[in-house]
Amino acid sequence: MKAFEYASPRTEREVLELLSADRGHTEILAGGTDLIGLMKKMIVKPDRVVSLNRVDSLKTIDANSTAVHVGAMVTLEDLADNPICEFYPAIRQAIGEMASQQLRAQGTVGGELCQRPRCWFFRDKRGLLAERGRAVEEGDNRFHAIFGNRGLAKFSAPSRLAPALIALDARVRILGPNPGDETLMPLEVFYRTPKSEREREHTLEPNQFVSQVILPHPEGRVSASYEVRHGMGPEYPLVAAAASVLVTGGIVREARIALGQVAPTPWISREAIDAIVGLPINYETAEAAGQAAVSVASPLSHNEYKVQLAKVAVKRALLKAAGLETGGLS
Numbered sequence: 001m002k003a004f005e006y007a008s009p010r011t012e013r014e015v016l017e018l019l020s021a022d023r024g025h026t027e028i029l030a031g032g033t034d035l036i037g038l039m040k041k042m043i044v045k046p047d048r049v050v051s052l053n054r055v056d057s058l059k060t061i062d063a064n065s066t067a068v069h070v071g072a073m074v075t076l077e078d079l080a081d082n083p084i085c086e087f088y089p090a091i092r093q094a095i096g097e098m099a100s101q102q103l104r105a106q107g108t109v110g111g112e113l114c115q116r117p118r119c120w121f122f123r124d125k126r127g128l129l130a131e132r133g134r135a136v137e138e139g140d141n142r143f144h145a146i147f148g149n150r151g152l153a154k155f156s157a158p159s160r161l162a163p164a165l166i167a168l169d170a171r172v173r174i175l176g177p178n179p180g181d182e183t184l185m186p187l188e189v190f191y192r193t194p195k196s197e198r199e200r201e202h203t204l205e206p207n208q209f210v211s212q213v214i215l216p217h218p219e220g221r222v223s224a225s226y227e228v229r230h231g232m233g234p235e236y237p238l239v240a241a242a243a244s245v246l247v248t249g250g251i252v253r254e255a256r257i258a259l260g261q262v263a264p265t266p267w268i269s270r271e272a273i274d275a276i277v278g279l280p281i282n283y284e285t286a287e288a289a290g291q292a293a294v295s296v297a298s299p300l301s302h303n304e305y306k307v308q309l310a311k312v313a314v315k316r317a318l319l320k321a322a323g324l325e326t327g328g329l330s
């Protein structure tokens with residue numbers, strides 16, 4: 001690991017004063033479960049690490065009449081255990097799927113959302129875009145993107161919380177670059193597909209950070225997350241989907257459906273949404289929504305299997321949100 005300066009500010013303002021405008025010069029440390037590994041492998045080599053650990057204002061969960069504000073340094077475990085999650089089952093389910101206990105206790109909301117891709121070419125120091133996409137196209141791409149992969153970026157977005165939060169229409173509060181600067185942004189807009197190695201997977205400038213996630217009241221919407229995975233160990237799902245729906249009179253009036261592990265950003269499926277709105281949720285309509293979701297898939301040479309998994313994940317997330325059984329394998 002490269003030697004670095006360690007800063008442990010106590011306020012949001014001090015954090016901003018310590019962050020550099022030069023990409024790579026400073027990195028933010030939350031729970032450290034991703035960042036420390038990246039530093040040990042010299043994939044990121046900051047001169048200064050700015051820890052958020054002593055900033056108490058980032059550790060609270062506050063609810064008011066319109067929204068719930070979750071601090072970026074709230075641990076995944078504390079969020080899942082909080083009574084507000086009764087109203088957001090998609091969140092509790094997404095966190096509940098994460099093995100292990102240690103990761104849930106140490107990982108934070110901000111860190112989970114900003115963790116770097118698991119792409120093995122990136123983790124093998126071949127760049128976020130893996131040699132302008134060539135390494136992925138020509139190599140082992142079984143865990144890579146099946147949507148939004150026609151540009152240079154072909155990794156799949158790793159966050160498990162993001163699909164659930166996007167389905168729930170969450171926003172992020174971003175602070176900086178200057179003290180007093182604050183931006184509220186829908187989470188789906190926060191993520192972007194990088195076009196060059198100078199860009200990251202989100203829109204944050206190097207001297208900005210996420211301070212909060214803001215969840216609107218569900219107002220009668222029901223939600224669920226569903227993951228398709230190899231096993232129960234500390235590994236990422238192959239594909240995940242989250243759905244939030246407003247059903248009145250047995251008919252879906254509004255829906256938000258997001259997938260994870262399938263594109264360089266969490267992937268909102270407009271096709272699935274269009275397929276389910278105006279209909280009741282049952283096995284046939286959920287299946288049709290899953291089919292619609294994958295109608296725009298563009299799998300790579302070794303990941304066509306993910307198309308079927310994505311279809312199943314959308315279908316089961318919808319059935320689960322509606323409280324229907326999800327048994328069976330298709």
Ligand SMILES: Cc1cc2nc3c(=O)[nH]c(=O)nc-3n(C[C@H](O)[C@H](O)[C@H](O)COP(=O)(O)OP(=O)(O)OC[C@H]3O[C@@H](n4cnc5c(N)ncnc54)[C@H](O)[C@@H]3O)c2cc1C
Nearest residue numbers: 028030031032033034035107108110111112114210234235
């Ligand atoms: C062995 C191992 C197994 C894992 N298995 C799984 C798994 O099965 N499923 C799964 O989902 N995850 C898994 N993870 C990843 C884990 O969920 C993430 O590492 C964790 O959620 C990141 O949270 P953190 O607080 O530790 O972030 P950190 O490691 O501290 O930070 C992660 C990244 O986010 C940035 N960051 C952190 N907070 C902010 C903020 N507020 N604003 C802006 N940027 C910020 C950091 O600079 C860094 O780049 C695994 C990790 C390890 C080490």
